[in-house]
Amino acid sequence: MKKIIRNPDLRFIEKAVKEAQRSQKKQEVPVGAVIVKNNTVIARAHNGIETNNDATAHAEIIAIRTAGKNTGNWRLAGSTLYVTVEPCAMCLAAIYLARIRRVVFGCVSFNKMYAANTFKGLEVAQIQDLSIQKKCQALMKTFFKNARHPKRSVYGKKSRKSAEKRR
Ligand SMILES: [Zn+2]
Numbered sequence: 122m123k124k125i126i127r128n129p130d131l132r133f134i135e136k137a138v139k140e141a142q143r144s145q146k147k148q149e150v151p152v153g154a155v156i157v158k159n160n161t162v163i164a165r166a167h168n169g170i171e172t173n174n175d176a177t178a179h180a181e182i183i184a185i186r187t188a189g190k191n192t193g194n195w196r197l198a199g200s201t202l203y204v205t206v207e208p209c210a211m212c213l214a215a216i217y218l219a220r221i222r223r224v225v226f227g228c229v230s231f232n233k234m235y236a237a238n239t240f241k242g243l244e245v246a247q248i249q250d251l252s253i254q255k256k257c258q259a260l261m262k263t264f265f266k267n268a269r270h271p272k273r274s275v276y277g278k279k280s281r282k283s284a285e286k287r288r
Contacts (some may be wrong), residue, residue, distance in 0.1 A: 130225050133203045134248050135226070138149050139280070140167040140180065141205040141260050147172060151260040154180035156188045156221070158200040164188035173238070180204060181212035185219045196220045200214030205257040217243050232281050 133155055140153025144167035157163040168184035170176060181204055189195040198220040202208075205229035208216065216224060217240040224245045248254060 122229040123156070124137075128250075129157075129254065130203070130248060131163070131250055133201070134225060134227055134250075134253055136162065136165060137180075137203045137205050137254055138253070138260075140165050144168040144180070145260060145264060151264050154204040155199060155204050156184050156200050156203060158188075158192075158197065160281065163191050163197075163200065177211065179209065179212050181208055182215055185215055185221075189219070198222065198258045201225060206260070206261060213240055213243070213245075217238075228254050228261065231261070 136155045138151040141151040142153070144153065144262050145151040147167075147169075147180075148170045149171050152168040154164075154166050155162050164184045164187035166180050166187055168180045169178040169183055170281065172178070183203060184202065188200070196219070198218055201223040202216055202220050203225050204212075204220050205227040207225060207228065208227045209230065213224075216236065222244065223250055226245070226276065229247065
């Protein structure tokens with residue numbers, strides 16, 4: 122029987138999807154990231170904005186911090202970051218500063234902060250596998266659909282009302 126050779130990008134983005142599912146369980150926006158160097162995962166993380174009350178606690182940022190700690194080096198040169206959703210401008214800047222060479226993401230982002238072209242030498246590519254793209258997108262769609270529905274709102278009725286008052 123022919124041995125199935127899995128594309129390493131697929132293998133690693135699937136690990137990022139697992140991380141995204143973890144944030145979904147915590148009612149966080151489901152985004153997951155892993156950082157890989159020499160075919161080894163050096164960090165894995167998921168979105169932690171609500172848990173940490175930190176607007177900057179995106180999966181990519183937490184992964185970069187963890188990778189630095191795990192390797193004892195903030196320079197993550199030669200590594201690849203896999204993330205389920207196209208990174209925002211803040212994360213792209215952090216990825217660039219951390220010397221990460223390549224970013225592979227699952228689905229495109231709804232926000233329009235995409236600025237990959239600004240960062241010279243950083244390769245940013247979407248995963249070509251359709252089922253992974255859809256999986257990443259479905260996680261986000263389900264989350265935001267539930268968040269908008271008042272009865273199922275992850276933020277609860279009360280906070281939703283007070284949010285509406287503030288407008
Ligand atoms: Zn971000």
